[in-house]
Amino acid sequence: MQIDPKKRRSYQEFLYILPFILLVAVFSYFPLYGWVYAFHDYQPPKPIGPETFVGLKWFQYIVSNPVRTADVLRVLRNTFAMSGISLLFSWFPMIFAVFLNEIKCRPYQKFVQTVTTLPNFISWVLVFSIAFNVFGSNGAVNSVLLDAGLIDKPISFLKSKEHLWFKMWLWLTWKNAGWAAIMYLAAITGIDEQMIEAARVDGATRMQIIRHIIIPSILPTYFVIVMLNIASFLNNGMEQYYVFQNDFNRKYIEVLDLYVYNYARSSIKNYPLSTAISMLKSIVSVALLAGSNTVSKLIRGEGFI
C-alpha cells in the first residue's frame, strides 16, 4: 500500500509538536483533575466515589451566610488592592532604569544596579527575617529610637495594619525593582544613538531627551510587561504575604492564594472547600482575561486570543 507522502509529512510534523502537547497536557490540564475534590466530601483514608459526591455544596457554603461571603469578598478586595497598587506603580522600574542609565560614572552605575538586583535572589523568608530584625518590636529601628529618647514605647511596625498594602508594595519593590529594570535597560541600549545625538545637536536638554526619545522608545516594552502583569493579576504570590501575616494584620494581608493555603493547611478535611475557593480564582481570572482582551480589541483593533 502506498502512503501519501503529504500525509506522511503531516504525521511527521505532528510528531515534532507532540512533546509540547504532552507537556501542556501533563502539567497544565492534568492538574485540573484535582478540581473533582471540590464536589466531594473528601475524608481520607476513604477515597472519593459516588457516595461522597455532594454536588455544589462547597460553592454554596461560600455564599451560605453574609458573614462568610463578606469574608471572601474581603480577601478578594485585598487581592485586587495589592495587585492594583503594583499595577498602578508598574512604571516605577521603567523610570528607575531610565535614571540608572543617566548615571555617567560607570562603576557607580554598576554598583547601584548590582545592589538593587541582589534582593531579587533572596527568598521571602529571609526578607522577613531581615524585616523582623530591623522593624520588630525589639529590632534595630526601635532600639535606636528608644535610645535616642524619641519614643518611650516600641512601635510595632510589623503588627500595625496602617498603610499595609502600600508597605507590602514597598517590600515588593525593594525586592524586585532592580530585576525588573534589567528589561528596560536592555530596551534603552537598543535605542538608536543617532536619534539622541541629533536631538542633542538640536539643543535638547537631558530631560527633553528622556521625555521625547527614551521613554517613547521603551513604551512598547512597558506595555508588554503591563499585559503580563494583568494576566497574573490574581496570582500575586503568597510567599510574601504568608511570611508577613500575623493575627493583627491578617484582615488586610490575606490574598486569595494565601486564603486557599490557610484553609488547606488547617486540615485535610478542608481540601474540598479550599479547592472550591481556588476554582473561584480561575473563574475570576478567565473573566479578567476576557475583559482585557475586549479592551485590547477596542484599542489595538486585535485581541490576543
Next chain:
Amino acid sequence: MKRLLSVLLVCAMVLSMGLFSALAEEAPLVIDVYDAAANYNGTQSGWFAKVIKDRFNIELNIIAPQVVGNEVFATRAQSGNLGDLIVVDKKDMSDLLDAGLVRDISDKLPECENIMKFKVQIDAYNKGLTGEDGVYYGIPSEMTDTSPTSITDDVIYSSPMIRWDLYTEVGRPQLKNLDDLLDCLAAIHEIHPTNEDGDPAYPFTLWRDWDGNDNMIGIANVVQLTTWYGEKLKQSAILKPDNTFTTVYDRDAAYYKITKFLNKAYQMGIVDPESGEQPWDDVANKLSTGRADLMWYSWQTGFWNSVDRLNAGTGFIFIPVEDMNFYADADRYFGSDRMFGIGSQVEGEKYDRLMEFLDWYASPEGATFQHCGIEGLNYVVGDDGKFVPYKDNALMDNLPVPEEYGEGGYNDGNNQINQWIVSSLCVNDITGERFAQKYWQSYKDMTMTEMKKEWQETFDAEDSVDYMKKHNQLLASPSVDFTPRADDNDIAALRVDVNTQLCSYTWNLIFCETDEDFEAMWDEMIEQLNGFGYEQLYAYDCETYQPEVDAKIAVTAE
C-alpha cells in the same frame, strides 16, 4: 610494576571477600513507621538504631506527617499501606479500621507479657473501638500503672511560677487574685527590667504558633491559663468546674477573665512587645536567658532551673494565688491521645518480629532506654541498684554516646518514634522507682535546696500539689477511656473559621489600649463568631464531649 599490580589484586580480593561476608549476614528487616508523633522523617540512626538492630536486626524507617505534611496520609492511605507500625491519634482509628488499614492483633497481643501489664486499659480501649471483647486492634500510648484518680506529679501542668529570688526581693507579697499577681509582676519588672546581658526582660512573653492546637480553639497562651480557674476547653466549649459547658465568649467564663488579665498586663506595660510576632523558638530562647519573669507550664522550668540555679535560689517555683482553683488532669491511666497499631499488610515472619519488638518496647529494658537514656551517660547505677543522675546535659548539649552504642550525639540518636507505650510515671522493675528522673530518691536528694526549704516554710507545704490540696484549690479530673469522634467536612470547615476569628480577635484584645475598646471589641467578636457558625460548632462539641464528662462524674462518684 608487576609487584604493584599483584598487591592491588590481593587488596581487591580481600575487599571483595569482606563484601561477600557482609552480604552473607542477614539484611536487617526494615519497618515503616507511620508516626503522627514523630518530629523526624527518615531512617532512625545513632544509638537507638544500634540498640534495636543488635536485639532484633530491625531498622526503623520513620514517616512523619508533622515533617512532610499531612498529604502523606492521604497518599499512603490511598495505596492501602499506611505503614507497618502505625502511631496515630485515637480519634482517627475508626476511619483506619473502616478503610482496612490496620490489622487484628488478637492472636499475638495476649502473648506479649510486657504490653499486657496494661490489660485493663487495652481491653477498655478496644472494646470502645469495636464493641467486642477480646478483639484487639490498638494499644494506647503512655499508660500509667497508678490509678485513674491519682495525681503523682508534685507540680501540675499549669500554674503560675515566679523566680524565687525576685519574689523574695519584692517582699514575698501574699497574692489574693490576678490583680495582686499583676502588681507583684510589675514590681518585679521594676527591679528586673533586663537580664544579666542587658536584654529587656518582661513578665509576659507570648507566642503565637501553638494557637488552636491540642483539641482547643483559641490562642494557646490564654487557653492554658483558663485551667487556673478550674475551666478546661473542650474544643470550642468551656467545661466549668460544675461539669457544665459554656461558650468561649461567656463574660463569666475564664477565657474572658484571662484575656482581660493579659490586656491589663499590656496596659501596665509588662507584656513583651514582641508577643504575637514571635514563634515559640524565640520564647524558648528568652526563657533560657532569663528574659521572662513568669512561667506557666510545668515543663518550662526545664529551660532555666538547673541544679546550680536551684542551689543559688534563682529557680522558678509555684507561687500561690488565693482565689485560684486549679484544673489538673489525673495520671493518664488510660493513656494519651495516641495509639499504636499494626498495618493490615503485615504478615508472617515480619508480623512475629514486629510484635516481639513492640513487646520489648514496653519492657523495663525498652522503657529504660526511652525514659532514662543510657547507662554511663544519663545515669549511673548506685550500690543499691537504683539510678543516680549523671550527665544531665546529655540531651541539651547532644553529648557523644559511649563507644558500645556506636557513635554520634545522644540527642541525634534518640528514639525518633517519640511516643511510648509505658508512661514515665510507671515503676521500673529494674530499680523499683519510677522511670522519670524527678522521682528518683537520688535526684530528690540532689535538689533538696535551701530555696525549696524556704518555700516549704513560707507556704507550709511539701510541694505545690500538697499546697493546693491543703487549701482545697485542686480540681483533679480523673482519667477515663474516651475518644472524641472525628470531625466531618462541615464541622472541620466551621472549626477553622471559628478558630481563625477567635485567635485574631484574642490577640487584638490583648493589645487593646483602653477598657472601652476591649469591651467593644469583645462584642464585635461575639457577633463575628456567631456569623461564622460558632453556635453550631459549640452544640456539636458539647454533644461530643458529654460522654467523657459523664464518665468522669461516674469515676469520681465511685
